[in-house]
Amino acid sequence: MEKKTYLKVFDLKTLEALSKLEGDGYISNLTGPLSTGKESYVFKSVDSNGREVAVKIHRHDINAFKKIPTYLVLRGSKSGGFIRRINTWTRYEFNFLSKAFNIGIRVPEPFRVYENVLTMQFIGEGETNAPLAVKADDFDRSRWYDEIVGSIVNMGKAGFIHGDLSPYNIMNFKGDPYLIDFSQALKLSPSTLDYLKRDIDNINSWFIRLGFSGTLRSQEIVKMINKSYE
Numbered sequence: 001m002e003k004k005t006y007l008k009v010f011d012l013k014t015l016e017a018l019s020k021l022e023g024d025g026y027i028s029n030l031t032g033p034l035s036t037g038k039e040s041y042v043f044k045s046v047d048s049n050g051r052e053v054a055v056k057i058h059r060h061d062i063n064a065f066k067k068i069p070t071y072l073v074l075r076g077s078k079s080g081g082f083i084r085r086i087n088t089w090t091r092y093e094f095n096f097l098s099k100a101f102n103i104g105i106r107v108p109e110p111f112r113v114y115e116n117v118l119t120m121q122f123i124g125e126g127e128t129n130a131p132l133a134v135k136a137d138d139f140d141r142s143r144w145y146d147e148i149v150g151s152i153v154n155m156g157k158a159g160f161i162h163g164d165l166s167p168y169n170i171m172n173f174k175g176d177p178y179l180i181d182f183s184q185a186l187k188l189s190p191s192t193l194d195y196l197k198r199d200i201d202n203i204n205s206w207f208i209r210l211g212f213s214g215t216l217r218s219q220e221i222v223k224m225i226n227k228s229y230e
Helices: 003-009 012-023 068-074 082-102 141-157 190-209 218-225
Strands: 031-036 040-046 052-058 110-114 117-121 170-173 176-179
Touching: 012 052, 012 110, 012 117, 052 082, 082 110, 082 117, 082 141, 141 176, 141 190, 141 218, 190 218
Parallel strands: none
Antiparallel strands: 031 040, 040 052, 052 117, 110 117, 170 176
């Protein structure tokens, strides 16, 4: 692992969290990173049962999380200190990912969250994670659109939204769409309705660019979730 990557991600608090997860059998050595971003890095590992896991580490970097206070207010949470905000942000992602998994949305199965580290099912083969849909668009347009819109509707009916849905947060694994990165997920309410509409518009714009002609108007999809939001 490059020294630059190490210094960006593995501060003392993060190393302590990883040590706790390793001691509890959720991870072993990390390989990768599989993906990198301003807010987080994702590595691959194996748990004590030999199960492949993805390990998402939210960086303790104040400059990468300028949106956190806004989202925590929308989530009805007090901000607290900076490290606490990062840990709360991570726990919220785990909780929303768990809700999505529990209602049958095609997402990585969440395993454990501790402080700023989240472990979940590894989606991929070998040492490579599945490609993002924006880079692997060899799929059945109609089937994918129906499934993704169905996921948006089912999540909405369960009271929450992804909040940052786009082809950059969908993986294409063996021809099936896996929704990822629930770090900006929110409870659905009148105050977060614009975020729901943004998710729908992102998906519709993407499918239109792909040449798909069967998209539904955002109002129709919102109506499927709750007529009071028309």
